[in-house]
Amino acid sequence: MARQKVLVPVRFIRKNAPYNVGEIAGFPDEIAQRLIDRKRAVPYVPPEEEKPVVEPPAESEPEPEPKAKPKAKAKKKTVKKK
Numbered sequence: 550m551a552r553q554k555v556l557v558p559v560r561f562i563r564k565n566a567p568y569n570v571g572e573i574a575g576f577p578d579e580i581a582q583r584l585i586d587r588k589r590a591v592p593y594v595p596p597e598e599e600k601p602v603v604e605p606p607a608e609s610e611p612e613p614e615p616k617a618k619p620k621a622k623a624k625k626k627t628v629k630k631k
Contacts, residue, residue, distance in 0.1 A: 557581035559590035 556575030561568045565584065568574055573593050576584065584590040 558593035559584055560593045561590045563589050565589045 554577065557578050558573055558575045559581050560573050561570055561584075564570055575581075581590070581592075585592065
């Protein structure tokens, strides 16, 4: 029986001929680790396995009541002197 090759998927973060940035490829463990160590690639995590970053809901504080607008001051009438 033939031994199955286990490939490690990596996503390239730098150009590494013939692969471009963003491409995904599978390599044997030793080669994949070398690419990762040389900062050419990162381990690939399929989107369905990625955990979305969820911010915890903010503590609900009661909203402050709107401040009443200050009343307009009455203008003083000035009398022109002749």
